[in-house]
Amino acid sequence: xxxxxxxxxxxxxxxxxxxxxxxxxxxxxxxxxxxxxxxxxxxxxxxxxxxxxxxxxxxxxxxxxxxxxxxxxxxxxxxxxxxxxxxxxxxxxxxxxxxxxxxxxxxxxxxxxxxxxxxxxxxxxxxxxxxxxxxxxxxxxxxxxxxxxxxxxxxxxxxxxxxxxxxxxxxxxxxxxxxxxxxxxxxxxxxxxxxxxxxxxxxxxxxxxxxxxxxxxxxxxxxxxxxxxxxxxxxxxxxxxxxxxxxxxxxxxxxxxxxxxxxxxxxxxxxxxxxxxxxxxxxxxxxxxxxxxxxxxxxxxxxxxxxxxxxxxxxxxxxxxxxx
Ligand code: AMP
Ligand code: MN
Ligand code: MN
Numbered sequence: 463x464x465x466x467x468x469x470x471x472x473x474x475x476x477x478x479x480x481x482x483x484x485x486x487x488x489x490x491x492x493x494x495x496x497x498x499x500x501x502x503x504x505x506x507x508x509x510x511x512x513x514x515x516x517x518x519x520x521x522x523x524x525x526x527x528x529x530x531x532x533x534x535x536x537x538x539x540x541x542x543x544x545x546x547x548x549x550x551x552x553x554x555x556x557x558x559x560x561x562x563x564x565x566x567x568x569x570x571x572x573x574x575x576x577x578x579x580x581x582x583x584x585x586x587x588x589x590x591x592x593x594x595x596x597x598x599x600x601x602x603x604x605x606x607x608x609x610x611x612x613x614x615x616x617x618x619x620x621x622x623x624x625x626x627x628x629x630x631x632x633x634x635x636x637x638x639x640x641x642x643x644x645x646x647x648x649x650x651x652x653x654x655x656x657x658x659x660x661x662x663x664x665x666x667x668x669x670x671x672x673x674x675x676x677x678x679x680x681x682x683x684x685x686x687x688x689x690x691x692x693x694x695x696x697x698x699x700x701x702x703x704x705x706x707x708x709x710x711x712x713x714x715x716x717x718x719x720x721x722x723x724x725x726x727x728x729x730x731x732x733x734x735x736x737x738x739x740x741x742x743x744x745x746x747x748x749x750x751x752x753x754x755x756x757x758x759x760x761x762x763x764x765x766x767x768x769x770x771x772x773x774x775x776x777x778x779x780x781x782x783x784x785x786x
Contacts, residue, residue: 464585469498469600470505472569472583478541479511480565484549485556486699486730487518489620489655494547494571494593496527497613501601503527504610512539514558519700521655525616526609535561542566546581548593548617550574550751571597573621576742576751588753591629592621598637611644616651623707624652628755659704666697670705670720674712677773678780681716683709684773686765689723699724706732716780717741719772721761729761729768739779747775 473479481498483491495513502511513531522528535557544565550572552559562568562581570581573596575588590596594617601610618638622630625638642648659667666687674685685705687695695701702722709718717739721729731748733741735755742757748771750759761768 464583466585466587466596466600468602469501469597470602472545472600473502473506473509473543476506476509476543476567478543479506479509480539480541480544480561481511481513482544482546482549482555482558482562483515484554485516487515488548488703489522490592490594490617491515491548492518492522492525492528493613493615493617493620494597496522496525496531497594497597497610497617498545498547498571499527499530500607500610500613501605504607505602505605512541514539514561516556517700519655519703521658522616524654525613527613537561540564543569545569545571547571547597548573550576551578552580554751571600573753574751575753576746576757589629591627591631591634592618594618594621595634595637598641603640606640606644608644608646611641612646612651615641615646615648616655619652619656624656629753660701662695662697663701663703666692666695666701667705667708669695670702670722671708674709676712676715678716678777680714681780682719682773682776683712683715683717684719684769684776685709685721686729686769687722688765689726692722699730702730702732706734710734710736716783717776719776721768721772723765724760727762727764729763729765730758731761731768731772732756732758733776738783739776741776744772744775744779748772 483495568581570584594614670685706720717735721731740754742752745757745759748759
């Protein structure tokens, strides 16, 4: 495990930096990439810094620097230093992998216990609830400002379910307090980026809840949206956020699984657990990754095949707690 360094030290005279996140960027990914971008602009203005990310929800557009993010991955781009936030392996970089491969130096800042050590230098803390929280520890407190704080706070609330997951610690709350002290519009950030749903998202949630079924004596719940249903709902991958968390709220459920068919025959699976099942193991088994209580992977085959494969493992895991 690498001793945590300050970002300032990692930059050390560097003149060109590229910041990358993971495919299908979530709040922690966008927040950490933009928080880091704004910090570098401040502490190393001489460095030419670019952020490359796949398109993300427009609710994150208020964060400073969001309008500077490049969504077209420049395959010719070269840089001295590439810093990757919140991504556990090279595959998760999507098209960014080409830029990563050409960088002089690579650094991964992450909190996924499934991180493969794919970068030259890895700053991994699996016990920390979000990459944004980890990034805070790597910044000089004196450089903190309202804009950087808003980015980090956004990531923290997304990866902790607004501070309610097991991963949130006293230190998480302490840092959140310091970020609040910078004068961020925290109520707005929470409402607009976390709880607010548009009409499509609300309909997708409704359909997914209707499709859900219980397994393993009610300890496992699973719902699938087929490509046909997704099309009928006119929903995209950005409209599926929050469904798997909602499923987990059903009484007595230990594990929730939500799958949607991105293209025919390819399903994105998200899993959440409450108490004793480590869903990252199942995700890693199917080539994905994540954390003990939140993980994901991609599965290929027909709806029956992929749910069959996934549920077989999850059912066993759910029934393995010794309870009758
Ligand atoms: P999701 O269910 O997609 O919201 O993801 C839950 C957690 O698992 C997040 O921390 C993701 O970064 C991680 N994750 C999701 N899909 C994958 C994947 N295919 N490979 C590695 N990690 C993943
Ligand atoms: Mn993420
Ligand atoms: Mn994260």
